[in-house]
Amino acid sequence: MPVNGATTRGVPVAQLLRPVARTLPWWTLAAGGGLGLLLAAAPRLTGDGASGGSVPTALRAAALAFALGAAFWLDDPARHTTAAVPARRALRHGLRLALLAPVAALWWTAALLLVPQPVRPPVAGITVEAATALALALTGAACAVHRGDGTRPGPAVAGFLLVTAVLSPLLCPEDWALFVAPGDERWPAAHDRWAVLLGVVLVAGAACLTEPLRRHRLRRLRSPSGT
Structure with missing residues (x-):
């Protein structure tokens, strides 16, 4: 009988929240988030916040730190073991993402508030950059799980994300620059590209939340005992 209105194959979604929350790597997110807040506060702490020149870089580094934790x-x-439970992968991962979303929103709000308002970059643009970094991290992890049997894709995904963040400003053509200063005339065009990139990453991530077709077929062939 449905409980709280939402079930999956007879399993109430509300009953899955607590066990899912217990398995989450909160310590890595706390480490990345803590480092990110320190980076966001660096211009204020060092006295460079008055000019505002280092603020965009500090916020980008903060967003990257949080994404590395995520x-x-x-x-x-x-x-x-959990692959044999009635809840599908899309639901299990969806619950993880649902628990992450409010934490990420609160963390990013705190990071922005650490920057003095007069030198704060346009919030919409810099937020799209931060959201893209986070989406890249989560999509990379989802794709690694979707295509492989590993249980800990995090280290490889974090390494890939870090290398990408370092190389992107160096390899990106001038006409397609993504990391531009707030006063640069290319800021609107750059963030149009950021928005497109974010959309592509989200679509790819959603596709990776499904069960691989081959494994789904094998699971249907198994008996209720799992053999």
């Missing part, structure tokens, strides 16, 4: 969000040492 790259471990889909790590699950018990994945091969």
Whole structure:
């Protein structure tokens, strides 16, 4: 009988929240988030916030630090055990993302508030950049889980994200620059590209939340005992 209105194959969604929350790597998110807040506050702490020149870089570094912590969000040492439960992968991962969303929103708000308002970059644009970094981390983890059998994709995804963040400003053509200063005339065009990139990453991430077709077929062939 449905409980709280939402069920999946007879399992109430509300009953899944607590066990899912217990398996989440909160410590990696706390480490990345803590480092990110320190980076966001660096211009204020060092006295460079008055000019505002280092603020965009500090916020981008803060967003990257949080994304690196979130790259471990889909790590699950018990994945091969939980794969046999009635809840599908899309729901299990969806619950993890639902628990992350308010934390990420509160963290980013705190990071922005650490920057003096007069030198704060346009909030919409810099937020799109931060959201893209976070989406890249989560999509990378989802794709690694979707295509492989590993239980801890986080380290590889974090390494890839860090290398990408370092190389992107160096390899990106001048006409397609993504990391521009707030006063630069290319700011609107750059953030149009950021928005497109974010959309593409979200679509790819959604596709990776499904069960691989081959495994789904094998699961249907198994008996109720799992053999």
